[in-house]
Amino acid sequence: MPEPKMPEPLHVVGRSVPRSDAASHVSGRTRFAGDYTFPGMLHLKMVRSPVHHAMIRGVDLSGAERVPGFVRALTWRDVPHNVYTILGLIGVEPEEEFVLSQDRVRYKGEPIVAIVAETEAAALEAVSEVRLDLEELPAVFDVEEALQAGAPIVTHWGSNAFMFEGHPSRRVRFGDVEAGFAQADHIVEATYNSSPIEQAPTETTGCVAVPEAGGRFTVYTNTQALYFSLDNTAIILQVPGKQLHFVGGTVGGGFGGKVDVIVEPIATLAAMKTGRPVRYVFSRSEEMQVSSTRSAWRIRVRDGVMRDGRIVARQVTSYADSGAYSRQTPYALTKHAANAAGPYAIPNVSIDAYCVFTNRTPSSAMRGFGVTMASYAVEVQMDRIAERVGVDPWTIRFINAYRNGDIRPHRKPAEDATLIETMQAAAALVGHELTDDQRTLTSGPRASEPAGSPGGEAAPAGSPAAGAAGSAGTPAVVAGSTAEGVR
Amino acid sequence: MTVADYFLPRSLPEALELLREHGPSLLVMAGGTVTMPLINEGISLPRQVMGLRFAGLDGLEPVDGGLRIGATVTLTGLLRQRHVPMLAQAARRTASWSIRNMGTVGGNLFTPPPGGDVAVALLALDAQVEVRSRDASRTLPLSEFQTGFMTTALEPGELVTGIGVPAVAGETAYLKFGRKEANTPSVVTVAVRVRREEDRVVDARVALGAVGPHALRASRAEAILVGSSLDPGAIDEAAEAAAAECDPFDDGVASAWYRRAMVRLFVRRALEGLAQPVAVEGR
Amino acid sequence: MASRIVSFELCGRxxxxxxxPMTTLQFVLRNQLGYTGTKEGCRQGGCGSCTVLVDGEPMMSCLLPVEDVAGRRVTTIEGITPVEGLAPIQQAFVDTNxxxxxxxxxxxxMLTTALLDHNPAxxxxxxxxxxGGNVCRCTGYAPIIDAIEAASASATGDATRDAGVMPDRSGER
Incomplete structure (x- = not known):
């Protein structure tokens, strides 16, 4: 039996190591997607809907075609598979978003015709020469109005609610919420609203698609989700994935704003149709108007609370404004529903979370997905409860904090509860005096049964990571995730 | 069409000749901080543009206790002069360092609200606008120069060559309130000038920015102040009058309602600052 | 739409x-000369990612027709980066994250380079x-201010501003 080897001092773990891209960032040598230029490169600019909701009666390209430098226009007829759903890769249905609008526009800024020209100035000028014949339709901008009978229907299948396995909401049912309300001493109710929030990366969304020998295309892109973008592009263009080579990982700010596969399919199609490299980079106003935002939310919370501060029932009805298409919002709704009860042990919970289509800019991912707004609503609600019951905001949270092994409303045991320890640390930092009970409490299981089986959150979509052995005992990590800023 | 000609005249006569030759279709640009974003976005597609950067209009000199500011003096140039402190203050609160190195005082007279902060200070100082064409020249008060949203009293063939600021009579205060500290469009900009004789106000200017189609004088507020001792009652009344007579708008920065409320607050703060000689700082 | 030749000094050459007509300095740098260190965040003068120095003064290259810098001295990030290693302000950016x-x-x-040229401390x-005119969406600015202080201290030899005692932000999210 060999001698057990003494552990060598660690070189990376537990130490601060410089970022590998540091020197290149501060010297301007890092190449971002928009930094790539190629001989003969063309520029793509988009003709967009000037209104929120309209039927397209006609598109007149003749003025654009006369602009010097105009190369060609692309319409929906040029797109091999024009209707797609980004989350189709993980089984979300139906296919619903149009790469280029066919007969109807559903939000202001929706792309209708792509113009490819020799220079960006020529592309912009040609865009300004395209004449649209639109018949404007009534539009809806409020989630609850959109669900009422008689509201303008945004989708092409007749419902403004995204269907989760046959239901118009993502539902969580746990215990008996009505029995909880009946038993409660207090009912605390409130509604929480938020506006859409633009991720506002400093680098706008964009890519350059380059035809290579042998029918391949190299796409330099600032997507946060390289393989997700590649796969969706392959589906939209109906080409095998091996025909596409996506180069990325360098993202000038993402925060969830660059996961929606918006520029790569159409830029690659333009490169296919022209045989030349094509650059498609959003202007700042496109980034603000068209790129998806964090959803606007309306969250109604109704809690049943005992005189001693214990929450015995929580009913949450949430509406996320998905805008005209679903993008990543159904996924955000699922995360929202799983977390809308907060990090608290509540025996009776009922949650209905609606993903609602309106004529606003499609919303999608932003840091924390649907959990951020759930936390906002739940934590303000906790303060309201504390006020009603007459205890301080710390106490109400210590009373209700979940512990490892508690079964959460979605039927999974809590595994890594740290609310109590976090509050204890926070109290020490701000000099808040805790009671003896609060000081000695832990998130350990309430009884002797073991906590739930270990698990972990899956890697975010589009960020496949694989460990690979490096040479000479040096570990190598290969990751599809991107360095995109964290705030 | 993309720009066909970009003229960079090397002298004023050359600039005036180009203006005469090409007429109103010639877009005149100084620092480019307002025009270039529109061109870059494809919102403005001018055929012919004249840039004034080398036209020799960038002189700044003290005149009779006041100041004569060439039209293309940069905001940085205005910030660095020491003759009229309120103008340095207004420049400092306008845009950012890099933009001030490009943007010009003349250009600021053409900057639509909620921009145009320097013009507000100039209005309170009774600035005169020097206008030249190839064959004539005239001078008109700034209060008559700005006529509407992005419209001026400029006739075809005329060019703003400079701005005259008379010797400052009285005390001044300048407050700009935006959503953040720096490089921010204005919610409201307030510039006041008050001349007192033996505790009584004998002359008053209350100029407001970002609450109308261009920089405005609150003339009813001014009338209330004249004859007063800048007492709290008069200040309240003047602030109320200014809020009532401005013409605010909704935009991404603030609502009209909020702007009006902030006119009331910041006119009062500016006047209180003059009444009690303690430093006031606007956000 | 006649093209014309414009000459200027770029990073010493x-x-x-x-x-x-009216092609921006930003476009010329990035697309014609390959100087892609100058970035393109908004093309409206609103973000500062395209800041260059013209005769030593910071300006936004997205708002400058290249004709306006004819005969002038333009310095970009490529021009302040030494052949080997980094300039003190660049090293300070690395050290303070x-x-x-x-x-x-x-x-x-580029902006901080101009600041330290004008005001060493x-x-x-x-x-x-x-x-004020340069937008950072990630850091919250505090580490950038720290970098300026660190570079300033290393240039002025100010022992009270030791770059080695920068606050530890490694745990921040």
């Missing part, structure tokens, strides 16, 4: 470019004011 995604960084480095307030 004379360059000549053939341009259509003054960037995350890196997109605003070249503009920030700026106060934190002066640094904040100077940075």
């Amino acid at each position: 004379e360059v000549e470019v053939l341009v259509k 003054a960037f995350q995604c890196g997109y605003c960084t070249p503009g920030m480095v 700026p106060s934190r307030e002066e640094a904040v004011e100077a940075l």
